[in-house]
Structures are given as C-alpha cells and as structure tokens.
Amino acid sequence: MALNLLISIPFFLLFVVNPFHFVEPRTLEVSEHPFTRTLRKLKDINKGQRVRGVGELKSYLKKFGYLTTNDNSSNNNHFDKNVEFALKEYQVFHHLRPTGRVDAETIKRMGLPRCGVPDIITPQNHKLKGLVILANYSFFSGSPKWEESKRALTYTFVSSANVLRMYDVRLATRNAFQSWARASNFTFMEMPSEYNNLANIVLGFHRGDHGDGYPFDGPGQVLAHTFAPQDGRLHFDADEPWSIESTSWNVGPGWNVGWDWRRWVRPRWQSRRTIDLQTVALHEIGHLLGLGHSNVPGSIMYPSYEGVKRDLTQDDVDGIRALYRLPN
Ligand SMILES: [Zn+2]
Ligand SMILES: [Zn+2]
Structure with missing residues (x-):
C-alpha cells in the first residue's frame, strides 16, 4: 500500500501540478490565412519579377492606402518600383526594416487581423518624394469632425x-x-x-x-x-x-x-x-x-x-x- 502511494505520487505531481503539460507553440493553434500563404510564395522576390500573387499584394497595399495605381491590380503580377515603394511605406509605418521586399517580418505583420480603414488617408502623402513618417496619431483627410453642437x-x-x-x-x-x-x-x-x-x-x-x-x-x-x-x-x-x-x-x-x-x-x-x-x-x-x-x-x-x-x-x-x- 505504502509502495503504491509512493509510486503514484510522482505521477500525480507530473500530470496535475505541472501546468505546462499541455503547452504547445501558439502558432500551431491558429490556421493560416490564405493571404499569408500567398505572401510566402513572394518571399524575397526582386523588383522586375512577375510572380503569381503579386496582384494580391498590390490589392492589399491599395486597400490600406499605400498604393495608388489605377491598373487592375489583381491581374497584374509585376513587382514594379511602385510596389517596392509602397512596401517600404508600409514597413516604415509598422516599424519594420524598410527593405521594399516581402520579408519574414512583413509577412508576419500582414498576416495579423486588422481594421479596414486605410492607414494613409491623405492623398498628397504619395506626392512626397521621401517616405511618409507619421509621428503619432492622425486625422482623416481634411480633418472632418462632429460639429460644435453635437457633443x-x-x-x-x-x-x-x-x-x-x-x-x-x-x-x-x-x-x-x-x-x-x-x-x-x-x-x-x-x-x-x-x-x-x-x-x-x-x-x-x-x-x-x-x-x-x-x-x-x-x-x-x-x-x-x-x-x-x-x-x-x-x-x-x-x-x-x-x-x-x-x-x-x-x-x-x-x-x-x-x-x-x-x-x-x-x-x-x-x-x-x-x-x-x-x-x-x-x-x-x-x-x-x-x-x-x-x-x-x-x-x-x-x-x-x-x-x-x-x-x-x-x-x-x-x-x-x-x-x-x-x-x-
Ligand atoms: Zn482603424
Ligand atoms: Zn460596412
């Protein structure tokens, strides 16, 4: 009896006291979004290349205010200088290294769920030659707000x-x-x-x-x-x-x-x-x-x-x- 107890106590401790028994890497728990899979195929491609999936990347950059081309983005898989520049703008806004390439950090960031409102709302930002570096909070273009009587x-x-x-x-x-x-x-x-x-x-x-x-x-x-x-x-x-x-x-x-x-x-x-x-x-x-x-x-x-x-x-x-x- 005493021996049985002695044997069972360590097992008890192993399974009940150790709270990390079920620990698994967090990334295993979350299924990957299809867009992340697309981005992986674009990892480290160079300017000038045409690769399937670049069109989706363009759509993403366009949707969130980083790219202002008029072409039919989803059909155009050309990784041109505009895409590279838009990627750099995205990376600067998100405090990533501005490589202008689809690197591991960028794939991870673009894979996060987010708000649907564009990050860069002021169109004249794109006319600047340098990269847009916002210091802090921002307003919508023209700073619309609720009128004085509506508080x-x-x-x-x-x-x-x-x-x-x-x-x-x-x-x-x-x-x-x-x-x-x-x-x-x-x-x-x-x-x-x-x-x-x-x-x-x-x-x-x-x-x-x-x-x-x-x-x-x-x-x-x-x-x-x-x-x-x-x-x-x-x-x-x-x-x-x-x-x-x-x-x-x-x-x-x-x-x-x-x-x-x-x-x-x-x-x-x-x-x-x-x-x-x-x-x-x-x-x-x-x-x-x-x-x-x-x-x-x-x-x-x-x-x-x-x-x-x-x-x-x-x-x-x-x-x-x-x-x-x-x-x-
Ligand atoms: Zn938002
Ligand atoms: Zn809606």
Whole structure:
C-alpha cells in the first residue's frame, strides 16, 4: 500500500501540478490565412519579377492606402518600383526594416487581423518624394469632425447578422464609448433600434457585401470599418470569432485553471483564437470621432489587432484632444 502511494505520487505531481503539460507553440493553434500563404510564395522576390500573387499584394497595399495605381491590380503580377515603394511605406509605418521586399517580418505583420480603414488617408502623402513618417496619431483627410453642437451623441444597433448576445454587445460597446467620453467632452447614449433614423451613430454586424461599397472578407484580415464624421456608421465583420471574454483565448468549460494560465493550459481541440469586441469597438469609435490610424505601437488607434487592449493610451488621448481643441 505504502509502495503504491509512493509510486503514484510522482505521477500525480507530473500530470496535475505541472501546468505546462499541455503547452504547445501558439502558432500551431491558429490556421493560416490564405493571404499569408500567398505572401510566402513572394518571399524575397526582386523588383522586375512577375510572380503569381503579386496582384494580391498590390490589392492589399491599395486597400490600406499605400498604393495608388489605377491598373487592375489583381491581374497584374509585376513587382514594379511602385510596389517596392509602397512596401517600404508600409514597413516604415509598422516599424519594420524598410527593405521594399516581402520579408519574414512583413509577412508576419500582414498576416495579423486588422481594421479596414486605410492607414494613409491623405492623398498628397504619395506626392512626397521621401517616405511618409507619421509621428503619432492622425486625422482623416481634411480633418472632418462632429460639429460644435453635437457633443451628446446617440447610438443604436442595426445588424444584418447575429453573432453575440445583444446584452454582451451592448456592454462591450458601452464600455468603449465611456472610455472616449472620459477623454473628451462627448457623451454617448444608447437609443432603441427603432429610432435608428434619429441616432447619430449606428453600429452593427454584417458579413460579406453588405451594401456600403466596402464588402467584408470572411474570417481573418479585416475585422471592422467605420466612416469618418459625421457619417456615424460602424460595422463589425460578422464572420470573425468575436468574444467578450477578458482573455483573447477561449477555454473549454470545466477547466479549473488560474486566469493567468488560460492562454497556455488548454486542450488543443477546444482552443481557437478569438477577437475581443470591446478592443475593436474602442478602436473603431476613435474613427467615428475623427481619428485616423496611429503608428505608435500599443496605441488603440494602431491598425493591427494584437490582443485585448481596453484602455486608451496617451497618444489616443492626445489625438482626440488635439482634434477637438481641448486643453491637455
Ligand atoms: Zn482603424
Ligand atoms: Zn460596412
């Protein structure tokens, strides 16, 4: 009996006490987006080459404001000097080495889910000879903003697809609105959806082509988009794995693990990457109010989704206060 106990204790310790038993590299958990597979085929190709997939890269750079050619990008696989320059601009904005090539760092960055609003909005940027280096927050072209009389804004929800419980959606978005209210002189109040014609802001979940000229792209890449003031439309891509949890990783029910371990201790078949609604809502409301993308890593207005972020940073606060001329 005593011997049995002695033998079983080490096994018990091995399987129960060691929390890292199920640890697996995080990258194994997330399936690769088709665009990332395309980029891998373009790794380190040179200017002047024609390679299948360059057209897709051009479409990506065009969509997010880095390339302004009029050719039918998706059919043109020529890696020309414009693509090289646009890649350098992308790399500078994202603090990568400006190699002008599809290198490993660039593939990784372009593979992250992100906001659908372009990073470079001012067209005259492209007329500059040098590379565009933004120092911090930015505004939309022409700095549109809500007029003076509109500081008490109303919002409502109109969706063409249901993905989360309405209670959770309302909670996550209310928290996000409150963060911006604390940093500015705006207030936000929800209205019942039957008054959507009267509300200043209409939020909703939609999938694919949803009638505004900016179709969503299914799971991955673009998560949401928002129109500049005073339009008031904010759309979430219904095909993303939205979540309102405090962590960006789902854990199956019945796993009694500490909060800090959730990201690491999980059976593989129950795990998948999720996107935190409050984090994305906080970012998109910044656009609703007139902010463009910031190139400050870690700021809410940074274009890529890098996990749960629910607090405005100094750069975000500086941006909104500069746009509405509020004292710091
Ligand atoms: Zn954005
Ligand atoms: Zn839309």
